[in-house]
Amino acid sequence: MQEWANQLCENRQFGSKMTDSKYFTTTKKGEIFELKAELNSDKKEKKKEAVKKVIASMTVGKDVSALFPDVVNCMQTDNLELKKLVYLYLMNYAKSQPDMAIMAVNTFVKDCEDPNPLIRALAVRTMGCIRVDKITEYLCEPLRKCLKDEDPYVRKTAAVCVAKLHDINAQLVEDQGFLDTLKDLISDSNPMVVANAVAALSEIAESHPNSNLLDLNPQTINKLLTALNECTEWGQIFILDCLANYTPRDDRESQSICERVTPRLSHANSAVVLSAVKVLMKFMEMLPKDLDYYGTLLKKLAPPLVTLLSAEPELQYVALRNINLIVQRRPEIMKHEMKVFFVKYNDPIYVKLEKLDIMIRLASQANIAQVLAELKEYATEVDVDFVRKAVRAIGRCAIKVEQSAERCVSTLLDLIQTKVNYVVQEAIVVIKDIFRKYPNKYESVIATLCENLDSLDEPEARAAMIWIVGEYAERIDNADELLESFLEGFHDESTQVQLQLLTAIVKLFLKKPTETQELVQQVLSLATQDSDNPDLRDRGYIYWRLLSTDPVAAKEVVLAEKPLISEETDLIEPTLLEELICHIGTLASVYHKPPSAFVEGSRGVQHKRLPGSAGSGESVDSPETTSTAGVSDAPPAVIPSQGDLLGDLLNLDLTPTTAGPPPPAPSSGMQLGGMDLLGGGLDSLMGDESEPLGGDLGGTPAIGAGFGAAPAALPASFSAPVSGGLDDLFDLGGGVGMPMGAYSPPKSVWLPAMKAKGLEISGTFARRAGVIQMEMTLTNKAMSVMTDFAIQFNRNSFGLSPAGPLQVLTPLSPNQSIEVALPLNTSGPVMKMDPLNNLQVAVKNNIDVFYFSCQYPISMLFVEDGKMERQIFLATWKDIPNDNESQFQIKDCHLSSDAASNKLQGSNIFTIAKRTVDGQDMLYQSMKLTNGIWVLAELRIQAGNPNYTISLKCRAAEVSQCVFQSYEAVLKN
């Protein structure tokens, strides 16, 4: 008592209030020692004070685990506060003292029988938090009782306890049947119990993706919707998130759920609002667009989203990330709300940047004037990151809204006049993009740009400026001087600038050959002889050879027309967007990545998909509908990255580490396609160049790929890496020594003699040892000799182009035929054709130029490393949305499944697994196209039935039809 009084006096003395801060005071004797003594005191009050001190130390991270036995001794008490404090301590330290923790078990078990529901709940709750195996064994019985307790407060606490226990020992929970009890609680009369049961089940389900824990059917959905109205805000979040996993049977059910969820949009808790938005966004997909209710619902979504933006900045940030997704999926929702995204100068930077992003997405002809005025305002702000992004945004507006381009350009010019260094640089980078989008429109501004040449110190801006100078060299009088000035510090520039400079000077040379010969020689020698960078060196060599062998060809290659860049360079890919819409409000939506990409512990998260809209998707087995369904609105071309905007030529990544194992050295007499091309005259051009040509393996094929490679922007639908062209060149090596030949259709007449002044061409395609060949028979049916044959392809879906000239060495006399095999590569310019495998060819001879088109079997594009790992196959199969699946019938085929498999393997269709169910063989097969597209197939063969069924799944669903045709052709020949 003496000490107690002392303390009281001391507190008064120092004028300190009776606050908990006293628990932090330490004495010289040693804190632990003193606390021990106090904990073992007879005085209840003193004990409590001591426990409080212990807790206080714990909160600041001090280790007080040594007091474990002493604290546990205080547990047997009627004082609820003391009991709670001891429990707090136990939860923190039980794990470090498992043997001691057992001491507490008896009290827990006793408390679970207490008449006061508060104490029963507290006991079961605390026990679940003690992560010690020995304790969990004792937990089962009390938990079972509590789950069926008469008091709902105890039941709801017990529901969460099942989730805790599952986290510690999943097997135990399953063995004890707690999961079933938990499922029963979904039908509980008390909404709070229902909400907690749902929350617990959802958490458990996260670690069991395939278990059917939350078996959602119309009955349970109805129960959830009833509970939704009555439970707490947090419970509403759990229930809404759970509802979002349900797929309604039809549009009527979908509508009725939406109707019951919409009131949640008026909740004060923003998390409830966003979860409700998720449910509505998902179920809306099923509603027919002409339904009145659909329009009503769209209108209802905007106001709550706008309101979220007036909340605290952290909430705004999450809301903005989600709105970003929503406006991509359904731009109509927010189209009138542009103003709420205008930036306030004291918004945190993370909010500013997000708002800017959404402003651009919403920009349209109607509001562009306002948007531009705002962006211009932002460009004068203080924060450098924000200013840069604002300037970029102006460029994006120009590209997105064509009518505004002129105004954007003049705004950018105004900004350049400010002479603020980083603004100028950023503006030049975006103006280059505008030139790419609208060629021959705004070049008048080049003079202004050139004035700022000296102030550019960032590589990206320098590279952009150099690109502009090179591209428009003919209009800039002193282009050579400008480029020459850059050349002085060539070796100090970054690679990006060096590559650009090289290309620009070559362009200049091709445009003004007379004055710039010296310059081009200088840059070529700088690039090839003085540089250690393989990219630069290789590009230098290519130009060198091109220029010295065939300047005309060089002109065609270097000054080729570039594809226009498109507005939506930063759109999220549609399938990913669909998945993210299903994850509105989650971390995935904040990071714009699927949960499987980053959430730890989510073992095999299932990919969620939006439900299909009513009416579609019924005629799955009709190839026409399926091939158009998924891709009818083919995504616009995406330019893979900023760097490629610049790379007008040969911007192939030369470090394709992903391309698989390095190609084995060609063993047989087979020649690599690339080698073939580089042979002959080139060596002589090299003169006594000491460095062997393409010394490293990576270099050789790359040069081959580079040939004829024009702007290498692949359409987005082929989500192939840019280095796709390289991959398949590597495959040339891999294919050496394939046992079986690939299927090749018989030759057919492509160009009848009547149409081609006597030249008849019949041909076929084949893949021989990894090389695609076009095999032709040229017949001269005219009266005169034919010479000077050459061949060219139009752009086509897979970038097929001749890997060398047409080898018709001797003149073709009348009535003579010649067999020619033209090796092809797939690094040519890409354009989607209809049908996909259509190829337009021009053949020239001394008489005229003739055009014809032919179709190649897509199987010749199947590469040799198209065999997928089983696991990956499974994952990919699941991953590809069902919309992309097509089913076909192959009739009258009499092969056994093994024979079929062998035959298909010859054409690089690999069987990964085989399963036999009820006399039906299922072959799971994969193939990979030269551009990296994977096609997965399931081939079902019923013994005795000549009709096979094949299901094809591919991210680019449009190839399915062609693949099916190849299957049919391969199997029947």
Add this chain to the structure above:
Amino acid sequence: MIHSLFLINASGDIFLEKHWKSVVSRSVCDYFFEAQERASEPENVPPVIPTPHHYLISVLRHRIYFVAVIQSEVPPLFVIEFLHRVVDTFQDYFGVCTEAAIKDNVVVVYELLEEMLDNGFPLATESNILKELIKPPTILRTMVNTITGSTNVGEQLPTGQLSVVPWRRTGVKYTNNEAYFDVVEEIDAIIDKSGSTITAEIQGVIDACVKLTGMPDLTLSFMNPRLLDDVSFHPCVRFKRWEAERILSFIPPDGNFRLLSYHVSSQNLVAIPVYVKHNITFREGSSQGRFDLTLGPKQTMGKVVESVLVSSQLPRGVLNVNLNPSQGTYTFDPVTKLLSWDVGKINPQKLPSLKGTMSLQAGASKPDENPTFNIQFKIQQMAISGLKVNRLDMYGEKYKPFKGIKYMTKAGKFQVRT
């Protein structure tokens, strides 16, 4: 679900940690500190920070970072809302939410946190319920408790916890039955340099203080409910009646609560109650700049604009200012370049102005950025949107309560560009 919580003060010390599942080492906060270092201002720390094994979701309030640690996919808004709720609860319990207050009441804080979350699932977050479980500390109660040994932890299950009206406890009794409603509107606006409105919207709330005996059932109706674009209700409001009749019908919680928040967006015309005339110029080659600012009222329906405060971040090149206010006082911090002018009331007959010169760094070029003015003000007895309460009726109880309604308009984020 929410794994752990760390409280971090402005100087980067972790002064409290609480774990609801297994203990997460406080070293996880290093990732937060990194982000804090990168941020130019304290409020620029991104709210969601990924680390290799966890996610840190934080809010900054009262210069304290509340950092929640999560491990699995949890809705971030859920976490942020919860953290704000924690702050509100602390404020409710201790009057202020400061590091000192939290440290002074560390045991109550711990008890509260334990009561608010169970295994990361929210348990009891309603202030009514919490106060029945854990009584807020008062100096008197602390004294009494220390001397008598009684506790401030409720021994009984709170009555509201499971009822259909969890926000209200039973058996409430008052001698004076009163219900007060405050309609408070904030104007968020951006005004451009020519004085035209770029965007303006109104965020309104109706805060209530209801002290009524028993289980009263209230209805509140508006003269012009169609004004409201978007509404968020306290859970007590019956949504169906609002949908059908545009009437707020509810059994109120006991004490203070926010009945409704609403939004009147830029679709409707929003009246702007003040105007600003400004002339801020820098001349090239001169180390002086002119500063001239005048405020005036407009569309105030005869009400006085008061508590006016103008603040602005002047360009970095400004060394000092020499200004002359016609009323009020001004301060300028030469380090942060923050100019702040406490104007007081605006007298329409004699408009307040602030004029003078700014001195710039000698030889420096004229600043590129234009300062933005942030304006705060209050107007009593007026809701700028024009919203008016029509009547308030009570059912279910016999007595006649005293009713009061007050209106006020404030500036929210009210910015004038120059």
